Amino acid sequence: MAGYLVRRILGALLVMWAVATLVFFMMRAVPGDPLAAMMFDSGDPAAAEDLRKALGMDVPLVEQYARWLWQLLHGNFGTSIYGSQAPVRQLLAEALPRTLSIAGLSFVVACIIAVPAGIVAAMRKNSPADNALTLVAFLGLSMPDFWFAILLIILFAANLQWLPAIGYSPLSEGFWPWFSHLIMPAIAAGTTFAAIIARMIRSSMIEVLKTDYLRTARSKGLLTWRILLVHALPNALIPVVTVMGIALALMLAGTVVVENVFAIKGLGRTLIEGILNRDYPVVQGAILAVSAIFIGSNLVVDLLYTVIDPRIRYS
């Protein structure tokens, strides 16, 4: 197991290096000079060149790459070149708790909706309840999250005035301020994934419910809830956990639309702002963080398999 973990971690580092390298060169191949917008008001080409020099952007690309990689190996992600000149590490450290909060709560919302809905749909296969849940799941899947987010804002913030429309309050300022700012983003981001997870639980449970050992369990007179939750659900979880892992990673990296609508600057918005401003160090740092999240969540999912199904062993 330890050997497996070491191999996975080394592999992960290799993948992250490959991603970082690709992003480094691709960003510079994209049209748009990061200094153009900054220096537009200057009217002094010499000043733009001075700034380019000061930022180390005047040397050949390979040299820039080598410098950046060397800094990275020392834990230095560089500094933003657009405006703030803030260290990228600081920008990511500010953004990550917000994204983790939204993604974590979205995941909880998704599970709260998906698990009972998936089980009920599987138990009552092809019944009106199953059909209704399927319809709701498709609605959840087909609703754009930004549109759903705006509907939530109009209803709960503008009309009912129960929840704040926008913004973020850290957990350190109290549970309710934190929760009240996040519940609408979490519902908006979590609903789509709830639909996906519910569909996966349904199909996986239907397969498991057909197996002989569950027929035996039913014939022994075990209670339905016990059959479902103790015997069926754990065995149906392998594909579900895979989807949940991907869903969580996508939420962590891809809540940009929800972050925009609710004016919360998380990882997604940091990345988008970086791309729009051609702020290379910010984009590189944010993509590295996203790739680390994906790789990390994949690893956790793989390890969870061994917990869910003890027959699975890695060597």
Add this chain to the structure above:
Amino acid sequence: MTDHHDRSAPPEVAAMQAAWDDAHDFDPRDPLVGLSRAEMSGPQISRRGVLRLMAAAGTLTAAHLLPAGPARAQGKAGGTLKCGWAGVGQITTLDPARMNQVLQFQITSNVLSGLTHINADLIAEADLARDWELSADGTEYTFNLREGVTFHNGEPFTADDVLFTYERSKNPAVSIHSRALGNVKGIEKLGPHKVRFKLAGPQASFLVKTTERSSGRVLTILNKAAIDKLGEAAHGMMPVGTGPFRITQHTLGQSVVLEKFDRYYDPERPKLDRVQIQPILDAEPLAAAIEAGDIQLIGGGQIAPELIDRLVANKDLVVTAQASPGFESIWLNPHRDPFKVSSFDKPIAELMKEKGFMVRLAIAKALDRELFIKQAEFGRGTPAHGSINPAMAFYFDKELAKTSLQRFDLAEAKKLMAAAGYPDGKGFPRLKVLLTPPMRRQVEVVRAILKRNLGIEMEPVVKDIPVALDEFSTMEWDMVRIGSGGDYDPDDAIVDWMQTSSLFNGQKRDKAKYPFGYFSDKEADALIEQQRVEGNLEKRRDLVRKADRITSDKVASAFLYHPATILIHRKSVNFPDVSRIPALVDLDRTTLA
């Protein structure tokens, strides 16, 4: 003075009548409209002087003479004002040397000070300067500085801070606005609270463009000790100034928090204890936030025009509009067909013989600006025929809308297109229009108007702001939709945009391929240069208007509209008229009910 007051009228009406008479009581041939040079000097031009200048410009109305009305919301000192900054995801910098957006200097105008600050009539008033004197030849400004002023870090404000700011700002590697000091030869410290600026030549815009705290940005006073202590990056996020508020927190993309500065030089200001500013990129959440009361005032960028009527209908909100200091245009590349012009340096009659000019003029004349404003801006804005905006009331030429060759005339536009070889748009190439994402709606409206009116097709090409600005500078485009904001002085419009050597006039173009930028006219250049150094306001106004007329008639661009600044706040916010400086959001006199 004539005396035809109605003796039976109430005293307020009689006072208004007297002010009206006094404002118009001057010899029209007198360039100083009956005012002395002292009356034109600082720390402030008198109300009498302002009214007289407005009367001379023909912009004085009875509304300007109304006595102050009762306070709207009964405000009291203290409290926290929560603001949303529209159309922006993060405030990237608040360093005056690096800022290039109005929504940034809306914030710093509450935090940093200049030697002068414009008022609601765009006239420079004393800020950190107590008063000033202009030498007889107009090349030396001597400022007596306010004493007892303290920076937010406790450092006293002295002449050394003015010198430090000047030295920092004139370095183009540090300040993107260093060009604004191009006419300043040097600065001399005459005492701990006295400085003298020596100019290479007279500069009419000096007090509004150079020493002003927000629009100028080159002499927005900073403190060396604060920058040394914090470092450039951290100071850029939370600059230390002498303004009514100090920044106590700036979380990038989340909020900027301002707190009352207890040692501000005016003990009566600010009224509020705290201001919280949150950038909000999307329009709908911004509207919902103010409707729900999460925010109480909207500042920042332009508010999505489609939302404004909804907010006007909300009885809890106050929505007011005023002319914004800027112009918006469609730029036509004079080096490319079908807009090709060999040279603008010829009389209009000669230019009219060139097909490229005919097409330029046809497009400008086919732009139904009223319809555009109705459809793209939901009726808010002023049709533009030149770069001088209506917020500059003294310089703005209302007659231009009636007399410019660009005025809407569809029959004439069609005739010009036919004469250029494109009857009903037949054979006209499909042109690309470069734009940034926020301009999408506007370009779609322009596209529909030109398709309907001239039968021509345009293809919008949306590019991110850095790419679009870069391409605009290189002249590698057919048409561009871009404009200017924060134009408080004519120099901001005509010097920065309309001269051959203008800041934005194809600065990165291939000069062999494109010998001039988007516009170049010797007569306009000369007039703009003359107005730049003209000390007499009347004469300057005439020069500005002449230059504006030439750039309009020769179609430097197809001028589209002057935007409106929309201020939206909840009724509980008392935002006094005196603070209504176009495009700024000065909160030092704001109170909460």
